[in-house]
Amino acid sequence: MEEHRSVPGLNVDILGQLTATIDERQTSTGRAGGQPLLLLTAPRAGYGKTHLLGRLAAAANGQVVLVPLAFRLEDQIGISAVAVRGLESMARADATREGWTKLREACAGVCAVLVRRLIENGTLPCANPEQALRVLSGNPVEVFDEKGSARLIGEWVRRFEGQLRRPMTEQAMKRVPAIPAALESWVNAMLNHALDGGMSHVAVLRMLAADESNEGPVTWLRLLGLWRPVVLLVDHLDAYYRNPEAGLRIASLLLDMSEMDGVHVVLSLNQDVWQATFGHHLPSAMEDRLTASQMLLRGIGESEAATLLELRLRHPAISAEQARDFTAFLDVKRYFLGRPLGSVSARTFLRHAAKQWDFFQQTLASPPPQPPVAQHPQAPEEGRVLPLMTDAVPESEVAETQEPEEPSIFDTQTSTQMKLMAEGLAEPRPALPQQNEAPLLPLAPHPPGVINGNGKHLPAPGLAREEAAENGAAPPQFSPSSAGAFENLREMLGKLRQPSVPHPPGEDKGAHVVAERLADVMSATAAPAAAKAGAPLPAPAPASAPVSLPPPPSFAAAPAAPATALAPPNAERDALLGRYEALRLQMAAEAVSMPLDFTKLADLIRLAGKRFPLVRFSEHELPGMTGRFAMCWSLQGLEIVFGLANFADGSYWRTLSGFAAGRLAELNLDAQSTGASAARLKITTFKTEREQQSWAILQHSTAFPPELKSHVDAIHLDTQNVASLYAMQRIIKESESGSLQATPAQVMSVLARELDFFWKRVTRAA
Numbered sequence: 001m002e003e004h005r006s007v008p009g010l011n012v013d014i015l016g017q018l019t020a021t022i023d024e025r026q027t028s029t030g031r032a033g034g035q036p037l038l039l040l041t042a043p044r045a046g047y048g049k050t051h052l053l054g055r056l057a058a059a060a061n062g063q064v065v066l067v068p069l070a071f072r073l074e075d076q077i078g079i080s081a082v083a084v085r086g087l088e089s090m091a092r093a094d095a096t097r098e099g100w101t102k103l104r105e106a107c108a109g110v111c112a113v114l115v116r117r118l119i120e121n122g123t124l125p126c127a128n129p130e131q132a133l134r135v136l137s138g139n140p141v142e143v144f145d146e147k148g149s150a151r152l153i154g155e156w157v158r159r160f161e162g163q164l165r166r167p168m169t170e171q172a173m174k175r176v177p178a179i180p181a182a183l184e185s186w187v188n189a190m191l192n193h194a195l196d197g198g199m200s201h202v203a204v205l206r207m208l209a210a211d212e213s214n215e216g217p218v219t220w221l222r223l224l225g226l227w228r229p230v231v232l233l234v235d236h237l238d239a240y241y242r243n244p245e246a247g248l249r250i251a252s253l254l255l256d257m258s259e260m261d262g263v264h265v266v267l268s269l270n271q272d273v274w275q276a277t278f279g280h281h282l283p284s285a286m287e288d289r290l291t292a293s294q295m296l297l298r299g300i301g302e303s304e305a306a307t308l309l310e311l312r313l314r315h316p317a318i319s320a321e322q323a324r325d326f327t328a329f330l331d332v333k334r335y336f337l338g339r340p341l342g343s344v345s346a347r348t349f350l351r352h353a354a355k356q357w358d359f360f361q362q363t364l365a366s367p368p369p370q371p372p373v374a375q376h377p378q379a380p381e382e383g384r385v386l387p388l389m390t391d392a393v394p395e396s397e398v399a400e401t402q403e404p405e406e407p408s409i410f411d412t413q414t415s416t417q418m419k420l421m422a423e424g425l426a427e428p429r430p431a432l433p434q435q436n437e438a439p440l441l442p443l444a445p446h447p448p449g450v451i452n453g454n455g456k457h458l459p460a461p462g463l464a465r466e467e468a469a470e471n472g473a474a475p476p477q478f479s480p481s482s483a484g485a486f487e488n489l490r491e492m493l494g495k496l497r498q499p500s501v502p503h504p505p506g507e508d509k510g511a512h513v514v515a516e517r518l519a520d521v522m523s524a525t526a527a528p529a530a531a532k533a534g535a536p537l538p539a540p541a542p543a544s545a546p547v548s549l550p551p552p553p554s555f556a557a558a559p560a561a562p563a564t565a566l567a568p569p570n571a572e573r574d575a576l577l578g579r580y581e582a583l584r585l586q587m588a589a590e591a592v593s594m595p596l597d598f599t600k601l602a603d604l605i606r607l608a609g610k611r612f613p614l615v616r617f618s619e620h621e622l623p624g625m626t627g628r629f630a631m632c633w634s635l636q637g638l639e640i641v642f643g644l645a646n647f648a649d650g651s652y653w654r655t656l657s658g659f660a661a662g663r664l665a666e667l668n669l670d671a672q673s674t675g676a677s678a679a680r681l682k683i684t685t686f687k688t689e690r691e692q693q694s695w696a697i698l699q700h701s702t703a704f705p706p707e708l709k710s711h712v713d714a715i716h717l718d719t720q721n722v723a724s725l726y727a728m729q730r731i732i733k734e735s736e737s738g739s740l741q742a743t744p745a746q747v748m749s750v751l752a753r754e755l756d757f758f759w760k761r762v763t764r765a766a
Contacts, residue, residue, distance in 0.1 A: 014040070014295050018056055018266070036292040037258040040268045041627055046347025047297045049268045053233050056266075064264075065106055065228045067221075068093070070236040077249040082257065083209035083217035086232065091202050097141045097148075103202065108140035108194035109227035114168040114187070115157060123167055140227075144194045158195055165191065176222045182214040186223055218260070225262030232257065235268040237277070242599070244281035251282055255289055271627045276599045280646040296626045298342030305349050306332050312353070329363075330356050576731075576742060576750050583727035591722035596688050598644040600729045602631065605642055607732055608759075609633050611748050622655045630659050637677070638765055639667065643685040647694040653703040656683070661708055680765055683712045688722060715761055728755055 609617030671678035
């Protein structure tokens with residue numbers, strides 16, 4: 001990789017650690033045997049793993065032999081697959097000289113070493129041995145290329161190759177433990193490829209590398225080690241996602257190879273692949289060996305992003321003035337404002353910049369603004385938008401006028417461009433939908449007096465506002481432009497959903513109040529969509545302080561829809577429900593035959609925590625466990641710490657227990673300082689019949705201190721429960737990938753009630 005096409009500061013610390021570690025091993029031991037494998041992990045795709053490996057190849061040029069390795073699904077995982085796929089990768093990689101590949105260069109390097117050994121021990125007479133040794137110690141391409149600066153030695157080798165093959169093989173036998181006949185075949189094949197190149201010689205080398213009966217794979221790597229230390233780069237293992245059996249075989253193979261003389265192994269993985277394929281699926285001793293030399297990639301900072309942007313703008317079609325204008329338009333400093341250090345991947349920033357470039361190009365092509373319009377139009381124009389930073393419009397005004405109070409001062413096209421610019425300059429949308437996103441498939445509003453799914457009578461639309469007016473209280477307003485708007489929305493929804501009467505005597509008093517309305521809140525997020533369609537907002541159940549939420553201010557109100565249009569699109573809802581039921585049946589077999597998949601549960605808990613308005617979701621990296629996180633839900637008076645790992649992973653559970661104990665102490669201190677009652681805390685995990693025994697062992701271990709055991713809530717799931725959870729996780733994944741014509745927010749709004757048993761059980765106080 002050429003340095004002028006890269007950002008020097010991108011993961012420069014990790015690059016320094018990699019090169020320093022490899023150099024240190026070569027100088028201190030002269031070999032890599034017995035050295036731990038180097039594990040390179042990234043939080044997710046886009047953090048520059050492959051880019052870093054390319055820079056490592058550039059930095060180590062002339063010092064090591066880099067063997068890129070990417071397994072294929074049809075491969076039988078073993079050392080022959082390592083040799084064959086590595087050899088193929090080197091045959092595809094171009095060297096510095098035209099017509100040469102990295103494979104031919106390596107073959108030439110091995111042959112140059114063997115010829116040099118013959119000169120050193122006097123087997124091969126030479127008129128000027130010092131000069132010959134110096135040339136053979138240099139770039140082998142210059143020796144064996146017909147136009148190379150040292151081609152005279154190469155021509156001499158070509159002339160006497162028949163007499164040199166046997167002595168070269170004997171020199172290889174002194175340093176490479178291998179079957180003599182197989183080693184002779186290797187030396188002949190490598191010499192042929194060094195002299196002539198060509199795919200026919202590659203085919204011979206590939207056949208030898210696949211021959212495990214004659215130790216071909218090991219012989220290949222040992223011969224490469226005669227020239228330079230071998231660095232095996234293992235990347236692109238995403239195809240083995242959630243395949244623990246393949247993960248165990250790959251881990252065992254790579255650890256064995258790291259014990260070979262002259263071989264370094266660098267394993268590159270994303271955290272999701274590590275957790276789902278390796279991680280706790282491995283024996284603890286093997287996991288410790290894999291993570292002994294672990295390096296974690298972090299995201300770019302403001303300076304690296306600015307350099308990356310400057311690099312991308314060096315294009316012949318972009319003038320210097322355009323580049324300056326776009327840099328000011330993008331405002332890198334503002335993009336990083338408030339973002340945690342190292343949380344922005346290079347790919348995420350580049351995608352953001354690409355979208356901003358589209359907006360920037362549109363603004364250059366937009367016409368100049370027109371004079372102000374003096375009167376209201378008779379009907380709303382298509383594409384009309386309200387001012388971008390106005391306060392919320394009261395619901396009653398929207399219903400009565402169906403028009404903004406002030407006319408737009410721009411024509412329709414210019415107004416649309418301004419809206420696009422403002423949306424582009426706003427904070428990027430989160431990776432997972434938040435509670436302010438309106439579902440495409442809103443639940444139908446209840447007519448006056450109709451009883452909802454929880455047996456509560458709902459008043460007619462607008463009743464809450466009228467009652468507030470009679471009591472002399474102004475209804476609260478919500479402005480998306482104000483600070484802490486999402487927090488205000490959570491508080492308002494919390495007031496709407498709290499019951500005004502105590503629990504019936506027969507009801508479980510241990511259940512948290514939020515659990516009874518969690519699915520209802522999901523349907524409440526459909527209100528903005530109803531307002532945008534011109535439908536009256538369904539009023540919530542009466543509360544102590546009724547609140548009416550206005551529609552979002554960024555869109556003009558449309559004319560009122562006819563009464564028949566208020567019905568939800570039942571066909572689309574039925575399609576989602578049908579897909580969910582099909583997935584639940586499909587997942588039943590996995591729920592019965594396989595252990596509980598904590599990765600799927602983590603996906604579901606993460607999305608639900610970010611989606612439910614009454615839940616504040618957070619993730620905390622566990623101390624001393626790089627890349628492993630504890631997920632938390634903060635509710636009213638309750639904090640839930642989720643434990644999502646195999647019960648045999650004692651180090652994880654001890655670390656999580658220590659984290660939970662620290663959070664409990666913090667909650668108690670906060671309560672003492674404010675005089676309020678302390679929030680309760682519980683550690684929630686999940687188990688099935690399969691995990692019952694391992695859970696009992698963990699309970700009786702020292703993982704949980706005695707004072708914390710009462711805070712542990714292990715939720716038992718039967719196979720039907722597990723199938724339902726897996727089905728929800730899968731349908732959300734399908735919506736994220738685009739294979740389902742609905743967003744994750746829309747899926748949750750329609751299907752949240754299907755997992756009502758799960759939400760209530762999770763949020764019940766321990």
